[in-house]
Amino acid sequence: GINAEYMGSAGLVMATITTIITVFTASYFCIGTTVGSSYINPVIDANYPDPGVLALPGKGYAVVVSSGDDPDAFPLAYSAGLINWTPQGHVFPAGSWPVWADTNMWAPEIHLVSGRYLCYFSASHANGRHSIGVAVSESGTPWGPYRDLGTPLVFHNEDSVVGLIDPSYFHDPETGKHYALWKGDTWAPIRISAIYIRELEEGGMGFVPGSEPQILLQDDQHDELLIVEGPWLMYRAGLYYLFYSSSWVQLPSYH
Secondary structure, three states, rough: OOOOOOOOOOOOOEOOOOOOOOOOOOOOOOOOOOEEOOOEOOOOOOOOOOOOEEEEEOEEEEOOOOOEEOOOEEEEEEEEEOOOOOEEEEEEEEOOOOOOOOEEEEEEEEEOOOOOEEEEEEEOOOOEEEEEEEEEEEOOOOOOOOOOOOOOEEEOOOOOOOOOOOEEEOOOOOOOOOEEEEEEEEEOOOEEEEEOOOOHHOOOOOOOOOOOOEEEEOOOHHHHHOEEEEEEEEEEOOOOEEEEEEEEOOOOOOO
C-alpha cells in the first residue's frame, strides 16, 4: 500500500480516480463550441492525449499534451475559460528536441516552480530506455522557448525493465518543499510498478543532494493488474491525497 510514514504526521490518504484518454484522429485544431451555458466536446478536435492543464497567475489556463513521435513535440494552447483554446506552439519544435530524447514524447506537465515555468516529461532514448526530463521556459511565460537539462532528470538504469513514465510535481504547502513523482519498476527486488517521490531543489530542476526516491504506492491490489501509474498528489485540510491510474490502459478495467 502507501508509505504513510514518509509523508509525515499530517497523514496520507490514497484515492483512485478514473482516467479517460480520448485520442481524436483529426489533424486540425478546433475552437470549442458553446450552447447556452453548456459546451460541446471535443473542445480541441485534434490528437491531444494526456492533457496537463495549469491555471495561470491572474487569468487563463495553459495546456500541454503528449505528441508521440511528431517532429513538433508537446503542443501548447491557451484558454481564458477552458472551452475556447488557441494554439501557442510547442515545448520542443522540430529540431530542438533534447539530445537524449529519440522517441515516445509522453505525459508532459507544465508547472510554475519558484517563479519559472518548467515542463516535466518522459521520452525514450535511441536504445529504448525511457527516462524523465525537465525543461525551463526562457521567456518567463508558459510558451517557451524551452531549454532542457541536457540529460534526464531521472534516468532509466539497468535496474528498471519498462522504464520511467508519468512525471508529476508537488509543492507541499505545509513544509514549502518541492517534489517530483513518477511511475517506475525494478528488477531486484521484483517490483512490476510503483509510484516514487523524491525531494527537488527549490528551482525544480535537480534533486536535493543526499535525497533518495521513496515508494509511495505499489501494485498490491488484485484489480490493479500489476500496474499503478499517472500519479497526482494534492493537499487539502491537513491530508495528502494521491490520485493514480491502475490496470492496463487497453482494458475496460483501467481505472
